[in-house]
Amino acid sequence: MAKSNKPIVWGPFAAGGTVTAFVTPVLILLTLSAALGHVPDGLTYEGMHTLASHWFGKLAIFAVITLSLWSSAHRLRSTFFDFGLRRDNLIAAVVYFMAIAGGLACLVFLLCI
Amino acid sequence: MTQRSIDLDVLRYNPETDSEPYWQRYSVPHHDEWVVLDALNHVKDNIDPTLNYRWSCHMAVCGSCGMMINGKPMLACKTFMRDFENLIRVEPLANFPIQRDLVTVMDDFVSKLARVKPYLIPKQDKPIEEGEYRQTPAELNRFKQYSMCINCMLCYSACPEYALIPKFIGPAAITLAHRYNLDSRDGGRDEREEVVASGEGVWECTFVGACSEACPKHVDPAGALQQAKIASTIDWFKEHLTSWLNK
Amino acid sequence: MAKQVSGKPYLREVSTTQWYLRNEIYLRYIARELTCVFIGIYTVILLVGIWRLSQGQVAYEAFLQALRSPTSILFHLVALAFSVYHSVTWFNLTPKAMPIQIGEQFVPDNVIIGAHYLGWAVVSLAIIILAGVF
Numbered sequence: 428m429a430k431s432n433k434p435i436v437w438g439p440f441a442a443g444g445t446v447t448a449f450v451t452p453v454l455i456l457l458t459l460s461a462a463l464g465h466v467p468d469g470l471t472y473e474g475m476h477t478l479a480s481h482w483f484g485k486l487a488i489f490a491v492i493t494l495s496l497w498s499s500a501h502r503l504r505s506t507f508f509d510f511g512l513r514r515d516n517l518i519a520a521v522v523y524f525m526a527i528a529g530g531l532a533c534l535v536f537l538l539c540i
Numbered sequence: 541m542t543q544r545s546i547d548l549d550v551l552r553y554n555p556e557t558d559s560e561p562y563w564q565r566y567s568v569p570h571h572d573e574w575v576v577l578d579a580l581n582h583v584k585d586n587i588d589p590t591l592n593y594r595w596s597c598h599m600a601v602c603g604s605c606g607m608m609i610n611g612k613p614m615l616a617c618k619t620f621m622r623d624f625e626n627l628i629r630v631e632p633l634a635n636f637p638i639q640r641d642l643v644t645v646m647d648d649f650v651s652k653l654a655r656v657k658p659y660l661i662p663k664q665d666k667p668i669e670e671g672e673y674r675q676t677p678a679e680l681n682r683f684k685q686y687s688m689c690i691n692c693m694l695c696y697s698a699c700p701e702y703a704l705i706p707k708f709i710g711p712a713a714i715t716l717a718h719r720y721n722l723d724s725r726d727g728g729r730d731e732r733e734e735v736v737a738s739g740e741g742v743w744e745c746t747f748v749g750a751c752s753e754a755c756p757k758h759v760d761p762a763g764a765l766q767q768a769k770i771a772s773t774i775d776w777f778k779e780h781l782t783s784w785l786n787k
Numbered sequence: 788m789a790k791q792v793s794g795k796p797y798l799r800e801v802s803t804t805q806w807y808l809r810n811e812i813y814l815r816y817i818a819r820e821l822t823c824v825f826i827g828i829y830t831v832i833l834l835v836g837i838w839r840l841s842q843g844q845v846a847y848e849a850f851l852q853a854l855r856s857p858t859s860i861l862f863h864l865v866a867l868a869f870s871v872y873h874s875v876t877w878f879n880l881t882p883k884a885m886p887i888q889i890g891e892q893f894v895p896d897n898v899i900i901g902a903h904y905l906g907w908a909v910v911s912l913a914i915i916i917l918a919g920v921f
Contacts, residue, residue: 555794
């Protein structure tokens with residue numbers, strides 16, 4: 428019986444799940460504040476542009492978005508299975524494709540800043 | 541003082557005469573100090589000698605008397621009658637075929653257990669003349685919790701992934717593989733990984749954690765499986781990255 | 788093993804679509820898994836924000852304005868709840884996945900979990916400060 432290649436999707440899932448656990452709640456609070464009409468300084472155009480202009484800011488934004496997308500995609504795959512939608516190969520292809528597409532898009536957007 | 545009684549609804553099945561299981565109700569005395577196993581023994585001794593079920597030690601070490609009690613996988617000898625009021629539903633352990641009444645077909649579990657090689661595979665052959673293997677208390681504690689498994693299969697009944705994916709190697713078998721992998725005297729991890737790290741092994745687990753909640757010996761199979769996933773992932777990246785670098 | 792029984796063993800069916808309704812452990816698991824839906828959608832919103840950022844000030848400020856709808860606020864609140872549930876379940880499970888043995892004993896679960904909650908608070912505070920909220 429061959430060893431599975433699951434680690435290649437599970438490793439980034441574990442990393443993304445950890446990143447998401449630490450930062451997503453506070454990020455939601457920041458955009459919620461903006462949604463309620465109080466845009467924090469860092470979320471204004473000037474603030475975000477400054478952050479995203481710096482290589483470190485680009486790296487941080489890319490890492491958070493890509494790992495969060497991957498982690499959500501992987502969990503969504505197993506959730507579909509748990510709900511009885513068991514075309515696992517098809518679902519895996521779709522969710523990982525979307526995560527990779529999102530990551531690439533993020534890269535392109537960041538390089539334009 | 542009149543003895544209180546309580547009803548047991550037991551799922552019966554005789555493969556020679558029945559096409560489907562059916563419920564049979566028995567009224568038993570409701571003693572505070574009784575466990576469900578005592579109630580079943582009372583039924584068999586006094587009411588219905590045709591009732592079939594496995595049991596042995598009556599003290600939660602042999603793992604024989606696993607069954608579904610009010611829908612939860614439990615050891616009948618460790619489930620007290622005083623915790624129930626009206627009706628106790630007793631069924632054979634979930635996710636296993638019913639052989640007869642409360643007796644299940646265990647073959648799947650036994651074969652999976654054998655496949656993970658749950659025994660010491662020494663790193664090197666060591667003749668008796670060279671003396672015993674020595675192990676510090678710290679080395680023992682590293683795997684001790686996972687050695688407490690009594691093979692009762694409650695975890696297999698609790699695990700929804702085993703219910704949905706019958707080929708899943710399952711909590712107890714993988715935990716026992718992990719127990720030997722952690723043992724300082726053992727060198728058999730690579731052999732076990734062929735089964736544990738396969739698509740039927742640890743990767744079917746989604747960390748529901750129901751197995752650890754059901755385990756009567758606090759083995760925490762869910763934890764063992766996550767540790768196995770992390771170890772297998774690190775191995776996978778090391779193997780693939782080093783082979784890529786060596787090209 | 789003796790197999791002298793003449794009839795077949797009986798296989799009980801499990802619903803592939805409703806198994807999780809059977810008990811509380813399964814329901815909590817499904818709730819935890821569903822956090823990925825809300826975290827995923829929120830991350831896509833962040834991605835759209837980065838996209839608008841790359842298109843310049845007008846586009847980005849339109850994005851900020853679009854966040855001000857009632858639907859958006861409601862989504863934020865729901866997503867916040869699910870996101871926190873993800874964090875809590877993730878941290879609580881960490882000591883099981885990564886036990887730390889020091890000498891003969893293991894570091895108590897509560898210490899590992901507590902350290903994660905502390906780290907979570909520190910990271911959150913740092914991000915809030917960097918965002919100029921204070």
